[in-house]
Amino acid sequence: MNFKEEINELEQLDLVNIYKISMGNVPILFTAPHTMKQVRSDGTVKSSEPYTKAIALYLNKHMNTYSMIKLQDTGLDSNRDNHDEFKTKLLNLVDEHNIKLVIDLHGASESRDFDVEFGTMNNLTADFSTINELKEAFIENGITKISFNNPFKGGAITQYLYNKKDIDVIQLEINYRYRDYSNLDNLELLIKALSAFIKQYKDYIER
Numbered sequence: 001m002n003f004k005e006e007i008n009e010l011e012q013l014d015l016v017n018i019y020k021i022s023m024g025n026v027p028i029l030f031t032a033p034h035t036m037k038q039v040r041s042d043g044t045v046k047s048s049e050p051y052t053k054a055i056a057l058y059l060n061k062h063m064n065t066y067s068m069i070k071l072q073d074t075g076l077d078s079n080r081d082n083h084d085e086f087k088t089k090l091l092n093l094v095d096e097h098n099i100k101l102v103i104d105l106h107g108a109s110e111s112r113d114f115d116v117e118f119g120t121m122n123n124l125t126a127d128f129s130t131i132n133e134l135k136e137a138f139i140e141n142g143i144t145k146i147s148f149n150n151p152f153k154g155g156a157i158t159q160y161l162y163n164k165k166d167i168d169v170i171q172l173e174i175n176y177r178y179r180d181y182s183n184l185d186n187l188e189l190l191i192k193a194l195s196a197f198i199k200q201y202k203d204y205i206e207r
Helices: 003-011 054-063 085-097 128-141 156-164 184-205
Strands: 019-022 028-034 064-072 102-109 116-119 146-148 168-175
Touching: 003 054, 003 184, 019 085, 028 054, 028 085, 028 116, 028 184, 054 064, 054 102, 054 184, 064 085, 064 156, 085 128, 085 156, 128 146, 128 168, 128 184, 156 168
Parallel strands: 028 064, 028 102, 102 168, 116 146
Antiparallel strands: 019 064, 116 168
């Protein structure tokens, strides 16, 4: 199975539970809370963010990272509403498995003037070395338009973990250009960059 077939198979998996938690052995956790259309508590509608689910599942499968994916609308936007079951389960997962880094995956519009953006509450939620390693992994794979905390500084998930745990947390906004069904070469570049970063991070913490 080639990359395009595999990533589409993962994206189309019809999982029945509200949450899908996958175990790993590298203490990095990828979250994907916006895989479905959601009606928020204020009545507004949040569109789904294609391929965030597939990215998390692919990295779990090939790089042994952890993943936590929200699959069904609960009436609460986990990255906007302050208290919901997703974040409670997330905190338990972080505690039980000694997670060192959470990367919260989100999708940005193609109109945004970046390839990826890091949200770290203005550099409060992740060490400079972690941010720089991730940035360099993207650049080395041709993903060079990188923005920081403008406009996405980190939503409720980033803020919740920052207030609860002394770990690195990055909200990663991914432009639609890198999540487009008609151009999966870009998505493959993105995953190569994340895979390279995971390997470097794993080597660093195992020294």
